Amino acid sequence: MQLLHVLNLSDNHILTLSKELRSDLESIVSSRNNITLTVDLTKNVISCSCDNLEVLEWILEHTLPTSSLLILKLSTCYYTHNASTTLAYPVLIRNKADLLFQVTFLQKLCTSYTPVLISLVVLLFFIFNIIIGAIIHRFRWKIRYWYYIGNNREFGRNGYTSIEGSLRFQRFKYDIYLAYEEDAREFVLETLRPKLEEQEYVVFVLDDILEGLPLCNVLTKSIHSSRLVVFVLSNGSRESLEWTIAAHMTNEESTHRGKSISLAMFYDSNSTLGLPENLQLLRHDAFIDYPINGSEDELSAFYEDFKAKVSGIITTTV
Incomplete structure (x- = not known):
């Protein structure tokens, strides 16, 4: 498609753009010398969601003004992941500044808490081990005492040896x-x-x-x-x-x-x-x-x- 200048995808029901499609569009412009390719995505239902954030960032990169030979046009953005949002539904995208605002908002909204949760779990595990270690250290002699007493088969049911013979006290050796x-x-x-x-x-x-x-x-x-x-x-x-x-x-x-x-x-x-x-x-x-x-x-x-x-x-x- 070396002669393609405009790809009109407006007024459809496009929610997102696949990675393969984005790669193909970039390949077209990279294979030509200074020939722009404009992709019209106006009047679509492009999703404004965490799952689609990567696509929105890609569209923002290629929205005018841009130095890229690949140009995209977007007019609306739908918050499909959260119907309770206070933002308008759909959101109008009139220029690059509007799209930048939505992308920035989503970047903050969609920040992954996985590293924080992992850090918290590691911290709690570390604190738990310190507490367990402190308890074991505090009662280490009691633990040793009961370990050796409990594992010594020579002691009777009450923990003492019954010794017959000349010993003065039979319950003690x-x-x-x-x-x-x-x-x-x-x-x-x-x-x-x-x-x-x-x-x-x-x-x-x-x-x-x-x-x-x-x-x-x-x-x-x-x-x-x-x-x-x-x-x-x-x-x-x-x-x-x-x-x-x-x-x-x-x-x-x-x-x-x-x-x-x-x-x-x-x-x-x-x-x-x-x-x-x-x-x-x-x-x-x-x-x-x-x-x-x-x-x-x-x-x-x-x-x-x-x-x-x-x-x-x-x-x-x-």
Whole structure:
């Protein structure tokens, strides 16, 4: 169609222009030298809608005044997507400025909210994960406690092992669990533990854990199976994994039983730093000072007092 100058499509029922038609019209003018092609679309029902926005933008580009050799004429535009619009129906297009106004209006009206919705969903997901992470972090020791207790088949229906034999208390495997720092290890193993065993208490210490066993599982099980946990507080670091697990699991076990099962012994220390807050707030009679440089009489008095405190807690443990 090299000689085509005017394509009269006026007074029809054209709603839109296909992409193929638009491409064909542009191909005609591009294949000729400085010959214009005018397409008359007046008196049609061209749709003014979001679905047809691309076509309207294309018509605007080729509406006079334009530098293009392809010229389109448009007289009306119908808002077919929204019958409740306050704009006239149909909208008259008298010049390029009128068409520009309608295109600009539709561009604002038809702005896609998909990126906004995606961003909002991502933000909500991020916030949700932060909240879940904070909750998990807040209750991480409680979650660990119930995980190891719930998955330990050795515990009975009520969570405790029933042990037959020579143990003084059948519902607990140990009478006392001793938690200590490295610098108090010698004192615990060579002095304190033998003294307690002389009084027929069944004692568990960190050194009883066999190498290669899962530490958190073993400590949780041992504390759960003990009537009393004694923290030997010295000047050593309380940031070790063993100490942290023992302290937190004791706190969870106390909550589970509904009573304190802790006793703190100050051995070369007078600070509770490093203990969980609930253990730092132990009642006054749950603390006892070891006379590290005391006389024989002071040591005897200490062990009598210590025995009384241990017995007081153990005998009330159900």
